[in-house]
Amino acid sequence: MNLNSKWxxxxxxxxxxxxAGVLILLFPELKKDQPTTLGTAGVFLTLYGVTFAIIELVRLKSASFLANKEARRVFDxxxxxxxxxxxxxxxxxxEIAVEAIDEKRLIPSASLCSIVKLYSQVFHHExxxxxxxxRKHRSIVQAYYISGQLPPKSSGNTKKALLGIAGHLAQLQGSTNNFAEHIK
Structure with a gap:
């Protein structure tokens, strides 16, 4: 029988x-006087109470497991x-940085700072x-930023690094866009 059944x-x-009825019929001494009958009834009621508590503990454990699983899913x-x-x-x-390189302009500092920050957050282990x-891609972008953003000479490596970063992000985006599949 399923412990979650209402029955x-x-x-x-x-x-x-x-x-209790069968034992009282088999052992008539369990009902020989009022104190003995009351004690017998108390034993069976206690047995039922303990069984009731065990069933509820198992249900609670199951419910807490399901709640934990659901909380983990929502967190993910x-x-x-x-x-x-x-x-x-x-x-x-x-995209802003690559466009600036293509147009032989300086990459805005705010864009470089954001790229380094966000890339480091997303790929913190790597x-x-x-x-x-x-790490190499991030270092190239940081070097461009630190160098005072001297354009054309170092922009070829910077553009390659930025495109490499974009590739990593697109690959990760492909896997995170499918998170709805894991909901089921």
Missing amino acids: IHIITFLACFIG IATNLVTAREIIECQTKI VGDDNSEH
Whole structure:
């Protein structure tokens, strides 16, 4: 029987009641006088109460497990939404930067700062690895920013780094856009 059934307590009560009746019929000394009968009834009511409590504890454990699972799912969805927002914002800043390079203009400092910040937030594990491609791309963008943004000479590497960053973000965006699949 399913412990979440609304009939479980009624069935448990009936089982205890029938069990008490059978034992009283088999052992007549359980009802020989009022104190003994009252004690026998108390034992079976206590047995039912303990069984009732155990069933409710199992139900509570099941409910808390389901609530925890649902909370984790909602948290993951919210995290994916924040990540998706950061990806879109960073991609917009990259488009501004690449356009500035193509037009042989200086990349706005605010765009470079946002790109480094957002890219570092989204790929925080990868940029921590000194040998990762993510770290190299971020370092090139940072070097362009720190160098006082001297255009054309270093802009080729900067553009490659920005396009590499855009590729990483697009790849991640492809996986986070599918978060709705994981809701089911």
